[in-house]
Amino acid sequence: MRTALRLLFLLAVATVPGSLIPQSGVDPLGVRQWEQRWPDVSSWLARLGFFNVYGSAWFSAVYLLLMVSLVGCLVPRLRHYLRRLAAAPGTMRSAEHLQGPWWVELPRPRPTLTQLRTRLRLRGAKTAWDGETLCVTRGHAREAGNLVFHGSILAVLLAFAWGTLTTFTGGVILVEGNTFTSTPSQYDEIVPGRLFDPGRDLDTFSLSLDDFDAEFTGRGQPIDFSAELSTSDGTSEVIEVNHPMSVEDTDVFLVGHGYAPVISVEDGRGKVVYEGPVTFLPQDASLQSFGVIKVPDAQPEGLAFDGELYPTYAAAEDGTDVTLHPDTLVPRIRFTAWTGDLGMSAAQSVYALDTSRMTAVTRSDGEPRSWLLGPGDELSLPGGRGQLRFEGVRPWAKLQMSSSAAEPLALGSVVVGLLGLLASLFSRPRTYWVTEHPEGWRVSTSRSTDPTVIERDVRTLWSTRHSRGSSHA
């Protein structure tokens, strides 16, 4: 018991760092920031598993030890419990283990001890009758509930582990009007469990985002997001935050949204080298968003643009760009342009530019040049190197897919565990002996039994107005 207690404290302490240090599974951006700000400390933290606390060896060690201690405790207790269930309730023990006696007055006609025995047995009590004394034990639910509770903790952990191994989560950003097919390459991110083979186990379906709506208050507080999705078999369904849909065994959740400006780019030869929506990532709740357009194949040299999208644009007093509202009421994009080698031979993010081998397009005074475009506007690069046209804005929705084979088991185990916990906290084990006398029933209890329970036990059984009779020592 003391070991288990110490391990519980250890578990509580071991859980703390994961909430203070960013976790790669929850907040990868935070981890990157730590690595940039404190490279030395971060390399040690990474080595010790502090960026992935709940998957680290030392955290696993703590809960595995707790599991071992739990099993080591449960097995003998279970054996003892079963043996006691099988055994007949004890006969009257020696006087020093007893409390009482108390006298219980009886209603007329007087019930017999046999009747008492029948009624108690109907309520799950174990009784023994030696012709003179009725021995009653009740409240086995305490130990049973306790065992169930601890057993269900084991079950939850097993379900948790099973789920981690066999399920997957994947995310994809889908622009309004586009279609997504559930194959491994189409996901922006996919996190399969070790026993989940995306090539084999993924449900194959496709989803089109027909319509996305975001509703805001006048002050810009979001009220409602909804996405209308249609599947390959032609059915369509509206999902919202808190209202996912299921396609085969995969659940589809709406977890985010943003804007994708539709851009077309012509290079120096007048050839359209890029056309389509570009996903911009929101910087914060105002949905001011940032994105890049990469055109490595433009002639005579590669082109790249970065843009800051202001959904409801306004110029602040000091001349800086701001957005007043997250809805696209006055959408404007501030573009800057780059020319040169985009460095596409190396893997890189679609949301960032590698400008190390590019030169910024500047004004005559050498400062970087920028353009503020509204829908339908275009910009021309100096020297006839190309043109960019901002056609308009389409919304995108971030969808999260997951399969959930083990989750009903985990949830069921927690519910069963809670019921066990309730039984163990609120049932009172009690043992008492009843003998019949002319004055009434004489009741003695074991030392560990709260005598008021007995009065209640017997009173509820004979709840006529006569049976309100007091007991006296």
Place this chain on the structure above:
Amino acid sequence: MLETYAFISDRSVASSAAVFALALVAYAGLWAIDRHHRVGSDDSSRPRQLAARLGASLTTLAWALLLVAVIGRALASQRVPWGNMYEFALVGTLGMVGLYLALLRPLSASWLGLPVTTVALASLMLASLLLYAPAGPLVPALQSYWLVVHVAAAILAISAFALGALTAGLYLVRERQERRGGDPERTALPTAAALDRLTYRIHAFAFPVWTFAALIAGPIWAKYAWGRYWGWDPKEVWAFITWVVYAAYLHSRATAGWSRRRSAVVALVGFATVLFDFIGINVFISGLHSYAGI
């Protein structure tokens, strides 16, 4: 019309705090009387009865005003009144004082009045000064009936934990008094053993409610809103830590060789984790629960 409800709510909070302050004075008087007279000998002395009744009446009045404030908030924002930290603080205080009033008669718990009204007053003042947010609609992630279930259960559990922390603290005070051999009758408090039993009972109630709120309703809602039952979000982490610490408290009460004093300290540590979960996480750490912030 909605502004009127919001206005009524704000005024009721202020009035409730003022009445809690008066109740606190009455209960302070009760403590003073109990510390200077032997309990039992003049248990029913007139000043004592007056102070106890005055405290109970004023606390009931303050509770009713707070209830009006919470209902006003619900009407003003057209939703359940627990959508941000200000509202959690109001409803949590309402729950804690409600539990106290429910226990008042069966346990003759007037002695608990002083700490309860003190905490209620402090909580309302902090809520109004630091956490205040105007009544408004909910962000989409909170628009779910699980908000009603999950948050209501969490607030109920936290109210009970708060009360349990008070009795655990008083147990430590009383136990120290008894150990030092002070005059056992010259105190406002029940015996240490009675305080310990009460502390255990309050936690035996609160812990299953917390289990339901944090480990059943929370994960189900998280599944609908974020696509996974459990993701080690900072709020989830601390809800789990709280659960582990209170599990350790209940466990320690059944462990031979563990003093009741150490158990009481564990209960207080548990409440510290609750406070950190409620305030620290929302203020210092950003996570998925950040919209509940200030």
